[in-house]
Amino acid sequence: MEILVCVKRVPDTAENEIVLNSDGNDIERDDLVYSVNEWDNYAVEEAIRIVEEKGGCVTVVTVGDDDADEVLRREMAMGAEKAILLKDDAFEGSDAKGIATILAACVKKGNYDLVLSGAQADQGFAAVGGMMAAILDYPYASLVNKIEIGSGNITVGREIEGGNQEMNEMALPCVLSIQTGINEPRYVGVRGIRKVASVDIPVFGAGDLGLDAASVGEGAAKVKRVDYFIPETGEGAEMLTGSTDDIISKLIEIMKANGGL
């Protein structure tokens, strides 16, 4: 199995509090800690497990700038054999369709049986996997939480509402977007990161991918973020303040009043 996994470098919300900047139109980007998009990590782990069992090779790819190199190396330290960085000024300002167009062009350059992405990333669009599949005319399934490889086809489980799982049979090559919980991503140690620190990672731009620069980037984007803001909240919680003892006494009263104690 030749597997390509699309990954993204995103602000780590477990490590950062996302706050607005002083102009109130963007988030405060200084001092943000970045990491691999949570969903992508599960996708890479699943790809590595498939290759460990069936043979083949895992390649990780990202659209980004030089900083994106660090997430590619992290996923290589995890066990991906190859990495590709898709970088070009022409890519800047791409919307989800632009990113899907760039990634689809990269898929066409290779010979992959399976293309994986995370179910969604920091912006929550959950768009890139499905768009890429449609551009490539590959079958697609989202929110995948189980994969069984057969010969020539695969069986995938999708998560649907209420903890139910929808089972499908798919032809290869196909695109799947991976939901968290499908596996337990392995731990990546400092030693692993050091081992891949000097590996050469090829960089491809629009020309290398045979892409018309006008089909991607800000000019082609039909969906644009105008600004960030904090919504006015009408209600909001009544915040309990005071010493811990005070707060606990108030809380116990509230719990009693609402039938909880």
Added chain:
Amino acid sequence: MAQVFAYVSHKNGAVDDTAKELLAAAKKFTDASVTGIVVGSGVDAVAAEAAKIFAEVIKIDNAALAYPNAEVVRKALVNVLPAGSVVLFAHDTFAMDLAPGLSIKLGGAFASDIVDIEGADGNTVKLIRQEFSGSVSTHTTIDISTGAVINMRPGAVAAADATAAGTVVDKSAAAGDLASKRTFLKVVEPEAGDVDITKADVLVSIGRGIQDQENIQIAVDLKEAIGAAAEVSCSRPIVDAKWMDASRQVGTSGKTVKPKIYMACGISGSFQHMGGVKGGFIIAINKNPNAPIFQVANVGIEADIVEFLPALAEKIGEMK
């Protein structure tokens, strides 16, 4: 402006509540009539039901559409919808599967998980979204000049009053060849867990803020201090980490609960989690004063749960 459609979700022969939400959402950017789309097998009754909401309903009826396999439904829609259409969906697991690819095949733009629509300026529709699991909101625009697919977050827009006496147009014949490289096999239901969190009066619900598997004990201790009517539940990352059984997960992909008191401890309040909390008094304990959970909770406490929960358990224990 292009013709606007709303995809009508339905289950067991009943139209989903989201259909009226989609009508309300469409009304926020167009004065034109909105057409409902009903897809499935043997859906006459559903289409009739939808015609009480939409002035016009398109029906696509085919045995191959008995289960809404997104790849097959997409083919049917691409064959039936006119070029440049704007199609609204409820942002659920089906639309997440279907909508991004549909937008490519229709040649239109795509925006999802929209929480509100502020109107239109020519072909630019002004949307409101959230990013980083709800920590910040954004104004986002979508250019619908070549069509668009827009997924609305369920429950975000109030449902429209709907008293249409609509007509049903049968477009089944136009659906075309529905062969697909993806075949639906079956739906597997989850195994029952050791506890039923939907029966508890008080849920001590823990999220990623619990930090360590060993810390789960502090939630168990609090639950025991509260008494027999309490249970421990959790958000998804706790289940993903295999720290707790899936039967204890609250949310859209977990259980729907309605306890007397829901204590959200170290839970940020993402819509997929809160989608499972259907009532009760919500107490949020979080160390981040800006956590979105504080916008939906009744009472909030800014605290580190690892210190706060044992202190609370001790006090309750002393009381008894």
